[in-house]
Every structure is written in C-alpha cells, then in structure tokens.
Amino acid sequence: MRVLTVIGNRPQFVKAAAVSGPLREAHEEILLHTGQHYDDELSTIFVEELGIPRPEIELGIGGGSNTEQTGRMLEALGPLLASEAPDAVLVYGDTNSTLAGALAGAQAQVPVAHVEAGMRSGDRTMPEELNRILTDHASDLLLCPSQVAVENLAIEGLGARAELVGDVMVDVAELVRPRAAKDSGPLEQAGVERGGYVLATAHRAANVDDPERLARLAELLAAVPDPVVLPLHPRTRARLEEAGLLAGLEESGVKLLAPLGYPAFTALLLGAKAVLTDSGGVQKEAYLAGIPCVTLRDTTEWVETVDLGWNRLVDLDAGKALEALQEQPSGARPAVYGDGRAGHHVVAALSPLAG
Numbered sequence: 079m080r081v082l083t084v085i086g087n088r089p090q091f092v093k094a095a096a097v098s099g100p101l102r103e104a105h106e107e108i109l110l111h112t113g114q115h116y117d118d119e120l121s122t123i124f125v126e127e128l129g130i131p132r133p134e135i136e137l138g139i140g141g142g143s144n145t146e147q148t149g150r151m152l153e154a155l156g157p158l159l160a161s162e163a164p165d166a167v168l169v170y171g172d173t174n175s176t177l178a179g180a181l182a183g184a185q186a187q188v189p190v191a192h193v194e195a196g197m198r199s200g201d202r203t204m205p206e207e208l209n210r211i212l213t214d215h216a217s218d219l220l221l222c223p224s225q226v227a228v229e230n231l232a233i234e235g236l237g238a239r240a241e242l243v244g245d246v247m248v249d250v251a252e253l254v255r256p257r258a259a260k261d262s263g264p265l266e267q268a269g270v271e272r273g274g275y276v277l278a279t280a281h282r283a284a285n286v287d288d289p290e291r292l293a294r295l296a297e298l299l300a301a302v303p304d305p306v307v308l309p310l311h312p313r314t315r316a317r318l319e320e321a322g323l324l325a326g327l328e329e330s331g332v333k334l335l336a337p338l339g340y341p342a343f344t345a346l347l348l349g350a351k352a353v354l355t356d357s358g359g360v361q362k363e364a365y366l367a368g369i370p371c372v373t374l375r376d377t378t379e380w381v382e383t384v385d386l387g388w389n390r391l392v393d394l395d396a397g398k399a400l401e402a403l404q405e406q407p408s409g410a411r412p413a414v415y416g417d418g419r420a421g422h423h424v425v426a427a428l429s430p431l432a433g
C-alpha cells in the first residue's frame with residue numbers, strides 16, 4: 079500500500095516519529111511537509127534526533143490566516159493526490175495541515191486515516207477544535223488515543239469508524255525518557271537545579287495573539303516564585319517582541335530559551351518541579367512523566383489528566399496558577415493513553431484500507 083502522510087508542525091514530527099518506522103516496514107510512505115511551521119533548524123533537529131525520514135515533498139506553505147493557509151494547502155494537495163495516487167492519506171492531530179490533508183483526501187476519494195481522532199475540548203472558538211471535528215467527519219478511519227476519544231466519536235455518530243490504538247506520542251516519550259532522565263546538559267545550560275524550577279511553554283492563539291491576554295500571560299510567568307524556564311515558540315517570541323514585553327520578562331527572572339529539540343525538552347520536563355503550559359502535547363507528556371501540570375487554558379482535550387488529578391486548568395489567572403503550582407498530586411497514573419506501541423497498532427489498523 080502507498081500511504082501519503084501529511085505533516086506540518088512540531089507535534090506532528092513527534093507523532094510521525096512513532097508511525098513512520100513501522101509503516102515503512104510494511105508499506106510505502108510518501109511523507110509530505112506542508113511547511114505550516116517552517117523552521118529548518120527545528121525540522122532538522124527532529125529529523126536527526128527522532129529518526130524521522132526527510133519529507134519527500136515540501137510545500138513551503140506557512141503564514142497567513144487559518145483560512146488562507148488551509149486554502150493554499152488544499153490547492154496544492156489536489157493535484158498532488160492525482161499525481162502520487164496514494165491508497166490512503168494519513169493525517170495527525172488538529173492543525174490546518176491535518177484538515178487540509180483530510181479534506182483533500184476525501185475529495186479525491188482516497189481513504190483517510192486520522193491519528194489522534196476523537197479529541198474534544200468543547201471549545202469551538204479554538205481553531206484546533208474546528209480542525210478536530212471537521213477532520214474526523216471527513217475521515218474514514220478514526221484512530222483514537224483513549225477510550226474517552228472513542229466515546230466522543232460515538233456521540234457524534236462516528237463510532238463505526240473509530241478504533242482505539244493508543245497515543246502515538248506515548249511511544250516516543252517512552253523511547254526517549256530513559257536517556258533524557260540522565261541528561262543534565264539542558265538543565266545546566268538553562269542554569270537550573272533538578273526539581274527546583276518550573277518548565278513553561280505557551281503558543282496558543284488565544285493566549286499570544288490578543289495583546290491583553292499576552293500581557294496577562296507575561297505577568298503570570300513573572301509572578302512565579304521559582305525559576306521559570308521558557309523555550310519560546312517563534313510565534314510567542316514575535317508577539318512578545320511586538321508588545322515590548324520580552325526584556326521585562328527576562329528581567330523578572332524568566333529564562334528564555336530557543337525552541338528545543340525533543341530530547342532536550344524531555345530532559346527539562348523530567349527535571350522540573352512542575353509544568354506550566356498551554357500545549358496539548360506537553361500536558362500529556364507531563365502526565366506520562368509524573369510531573370504536575372498547570373494548564374493556561376480553561377478547557378482541555380486531554381481530560382483524563384485533569385480527572386486523575388495531575389493537571390489543573392487555570393486559564394491566565396495568576397492567583398490560581400500560583401496556588402496550583404504548590405499542589406502535589408497523589409493519585410495513580412493509569413495507562414489511559416495506551417501501551418507505548420500505538421505506532422504498530424496504527425499500521426495494523428491501516429492495512430484493511432488497501433482493500
């Protein structure tokens with residue numbers, strides 16, 4: 079079978095790292111990078127460190143509004159699907175690249191498989207939530223990371239297309255964790271002691287594109303009494319710079335870093351006292367690593383992390399965030415996101431599509 083995989087940003091590199099290996103053992107894969115987040119340095123790091131194949135096709139489509147970006151991707155993907163003639167299209171997660179890949183596949187009548195299907199935050203103002211819903215409805219095979227995701231799909235009448243495979247990010251986290259746990263290099267470079275700092279990330283449109291919320295975010299980070307390590311997403315760096323908030327943040331003791339490769343980021347996660355984030359993937363990685371997470375949003379699609387007591391949703395309320403950072407979760411961490419072999423389960427589930 080010939081599978082066209084569409085990826086476009088950082089978390090999708092991580093997800094593809096779990097699937098591409100097993101997929102290429104059984105089938106032919108054409109990896110297509112839309113360029114949604116084009117950062118050559120970061121792409122190279124992910125390719126080298128996680129062993130992802132170099133994309134066979136790069137579209138170089140980044141920037142613009144969500145609508146423009148998705149439109150330009152669709153325009154490019156239509157003819158490519160005709161010339162490459164894949165047997166299936168594989169998409170991951172909830173980005174514009176995910177939606178464009180799924181819709182272009184459906185329109186070309188090529189079966190579409192969606193990895194990380196069924197995730198819902200319940201907040202339709204999030205661009206990612208719209209992408210999740212629309213991608214699931216356009217796809218033929220819905221590969222779910224958790225039982226809750228399977229149930230969400232059943233509620234929307236999509237139960238027959240759903241299959242529980244586990245979360246592909248767990249595969250990668252488990253693979254990288256043993257070495258990252260011993261690597262104190264990233265902690266030394268950031269100038270922090272194991273267990274004595276908070277690792278932060280922020281890049282959601284709702285937190286960084288609105289100047290008023292961006293200022294609240296900066297105030298919240300500055301108010302944390304422990305050292306805060308903040309590897310800055312390019313979008314967040316640009317917004318903080320535009321708003322003149324970057325220098326103040328640094329002066330308040332927040333350690334600003336460039337975006338990190340996955341193993342270095344994992345090393346910092348494992349050494350942290352707690353995590354402060356608006357990232358989807360990082361909430362889950364904190365849960366897997368047993369690091370308390372405080373989420374800078376008022377909803378999450380990774381509901382299990384909250385229900386099991388390892389994640390607190392505080393939006394941008396600094397008081398609540400500081401309080402939540404003091405709490406020590408005591409609950410168990412059952413394997414709600416699969417057995418660490420989701421990549422293999424994805425490939426097994428894809429095979430019938432060749433039909």
Ligand code: UDP
Pocket residue numbers: 088089092279281309310336337338339340341343344356357358359360363
């Ligand atoms: N990540 C990374 N380097 C960083 C920050 C994050 O490798 O400096 C990884 C992180 O471990 C996770 C993924 O990037 O696997 C999450 O990506 P992001 O927060 O951009 O997206 P989201 O999960 O919110 O869609």
